[in-house]
Amino acid sequence: MAMLAIQGITKRFGGLVANDDVTFQVEKGEIFAVIGPNGAGKTTLFNMIAGTFPPSEGKVMFDGAAISGRPVAQIAQAGLVRTYQLVQLFKALTVAENVMVGFHRVTTGGVFSALLRPPAMRRQEREIAAKTAEILDFVGLSHRANVTADLLPYGEQRLLEVARALAASPKLLLLDEPAAGLNTEETAELARVVRKVNENGVTIMLIEHDMGLVMQIAHRIAVLDYGRKIAEGTPDEIRVHPDVIAAYLGGTEGYDD
Amino acid sequence: MRSSRTMTLPVTTSTSGGLPWRHILLAALGVLVVAFAFSANGYVVTVIGFAAIYALFCTGLNFFMGFTGQASFGQNAFAALGGYGSAILTADYGFEPAIALILTMAFSGVVALVVGYPTLRLRGHYLAMATFALGLITYEISINWTDVTQGYMGYSGIPPLGIGPYYADTPKQQLAVILILLALGVLAAAALKNSRFGRACRAIAGSELAAGALGIPVARYKLVSFVIAALYASAAGSLFAHFVGFISPEVFGTAMVVQSFTMLYLGGIGTIAGPLIGAVVVSLLPELMRGLKDYQTIGYLVILLGILIYAPKGVAGLLDRLLPKREG
Ligand SMILES: Nc1ncnc2c1ncn2[C@@H]1O[C@H](COP(=O)(O)OP(=O)(O)OP(=O)(O)O)[C@@H](O)[C@H]1O
Ligand SMILES: [Mg+2]
Numbered sequence: 105m106a107m108l109a110i111q112g113i114t115k116r117f118g119g120l121v122a123n124d125d126v127t128f129q130v131e132k133g134e135i136f137a138v139i140g141p142n143g144a145g146k147t148t149l150f151n152m153i154a155g156t157f158p159p160s161e162g163k164v165m166f167d168g169a170a171i172s173g174r175p176v177a178q179i180a181q182a183g184l185v186r187t188y189q190l191v192q193l194f195k196a197l198t199v200a201e202n203v204m205v206g207f208h209r210v211t212t213g214g215v216f217s218a219l220l221r222p223p224a225m226r227r228q229e230r231e232i233a234a235k236t237a238e239i240l241d242f243v244g245l246s247h248r249a250n251v252t253a254d255l256l257p258y259g260e261q262r263l264l265e266v267a268r269a270l271a272a273s274p275k276l277l278l279l280d281e282p283a284a285g286l287n288t289e290e291t292a293e294l295a296r297v298v299r300k301v302n303e304n305g306v307t308i309m310l311i312e313h314d315m316g317l318v319m320q321i322a323h324r325i326a327v328l329d330y331g332r333k334i335a336e337g338t339p340d341e342i343r344v345h346p347d348v349i350a351a352y353l354g355g356t357e358g359y360d361d
Numbered sequence: 362m363r364s365s366r367t368m369t370l371p372v373t374t375s376t377s378g379g380l381p382w383r384h385i386l387l388a389a390l391g392v393l394v395v396a397f398a399f400s401a402n403g404y405v406v407t408v409i410g411f412a413a414i415y416a417l418f419c420t421g422l423n424f425f426m427g428f429t430g431q432a433s434f435g436q437n438a439f440a441a442l443g444g445y446g447s448a449i450l451t452a453d454y455g456f457e458p459a460i461a462l463i464l465t466m467a468f469s470g471v472v473a474l475v476v477g478y479p480t481l482r483l484r485g486h487y488l489a490m491a492t493f494a495l496g497l498i499t500y501e502i503s504i505n506w507t508d509v510t511q512g513y514m515g516y517s518g519i520p521p522l523g524i525g526p527y528y529a530d531t532p533k534q535q536l537a538v539i540l541i542l543l544a545l546g547v548l549a550a551a552a553l554k555n556s557r558f559g560r561a562c563r564a565i566a567g568s569e570l571a572a573g574a575l576g577i578p579v580a581r582y583k584l585v586s587f588v589i590a591a592l593y594a595s596a597a598g599s600l601f602a603h604f605v606g607f608i609s610p611e612v613f614g615t616a617m618v619v620q621s622f623t624m625l626y627l628g629g630i631g632t633i634a635g636p637l638i639g640a641v642v643v644s645l646l647p648e649l650m651r652g653l654k655d656y657q658t659i660g661y662l663v664i665l666l667g668i669l670i671y672a673p674k675g676v677a678g679l680l681d682r683l684l685p686k687r688e689g
Contacts, residue, residue: 175573177577180573185574185576187574192567192570192571192574193567194563194567194568194571195567196567204560205563205564206575208557208577209576215589217556
């Protein structure tokens, strides 16, 4: 069964058709990339999947259930976790605390457990702390654990966003341009992390402009142009697809931008 | 925006296991203030009692504004509910002050829930305006519903704090009760801050988008945090009524909003110690500068401006910079 099924999704913003009858499936366990020129509608597609706004037409099935129209937090609770194109860290919190917030989905407890601190809650806090250390180690941010997030250099901020999403143990992780603004070294580190996460069983869908990265880690790719899906296939198929080449040559950016 | 991974940063960590200087210093200052209050005359007791009541009020407001990152300009409404509620229940209906305090807190909590549900969908200055209106409406009601509130005349004859046969007869006894409740309130805020709930609230302050994407029900958590702030405000209002024995609409007017904001920003919003420091400093400053006579207000404002300009994160932020912080 597909992890995610996009069925005839369309999004109109007034007269602008940002997504036009897009259909594809993301299978369990794969790394699926969505590429396309600026303004092609990639982020809009993510927003509809994650519940930021509903599609004008069509529907989204996640892990067998229709999720289109449900609120963001509810979709996240179901195991679909996303990152944003513009970094959205909790800047006043430390790096470790940022990751700890990520565990929200997989932990319990509200005001009363916070005030009464029952043993189960304390155990949970200890577990979260231990797992946070593991995750930070995994993405190479251990040495920054107690630094407030706004003091991190940009590359590490992006890694922290991924780390925080991992804490939520997603079934499907949506990454919107995770390598944007990263240098070669940082991009390589990101590729390692994404692959490793995928090997641990997390299905990944990513939007990315860095073609080197996409071709290297994606199993399959869908290409959007002016809101329409113009191609879908393996990296090798996409590389030589005439429509894709045309779209990129006619677009505002080069192939390996 | 590219920077190498080896770049050095103004890291805020410190040697782990070091003494919690910050906490020791604050505790020492606290003890000093309390000792001063208990050794001094009635007037000082009153001033420090007010400071403690404000500290409780600000601790709640800080949870909503500092931790959850929302704005409320109408928290005085809940202090008024607490104050008038306790006054009416104890003076007119003979309720125990402690019971009245809890009942009015519950009532304020329900009002916060009902008012907050639609209001918290608003953002930024819309929320600020809506809450400000709430404060004004409550103020108008306290003036005009004279049958219940006695209007401008004010409400007198409110008994001192107490439970069962034990009454805090002297101001110093009352101050002791207030300080104990303040300590409880601060401990509760600290426990909330470092919990799943508190982290989620602070996450909302950082980015509602990211918080939602991690499964945090943003609207619900904002509402709960608004209710928490209302409970603190209500308790503060009740304590004020019992401590002074008299309340009037002016007590819970807009001046209260200005006063509490000054305390929050001066002490350090978003920290546990900030509201305490702010409440004490703002309450004591005018008293300490009485010698300046006519220039008192100017001196007071100069100090406030100085702190706001040179220590934008308040006194608590200043301490953070000057003293090593203990790791959690
Ligand atoms: N909330 C919105 N309201 C109106 N128009 C929007 C909205 N969001 C996106 N658009 C428009 O929809 C189109 C697609 O935007 P989208 O952000 O999805 O592109 P993208 O493929 O993610 O581009 P980029 O690579 O630059 O991030 C653009 O023309 C954009 O201006
Ligand atoms: Mg985009």
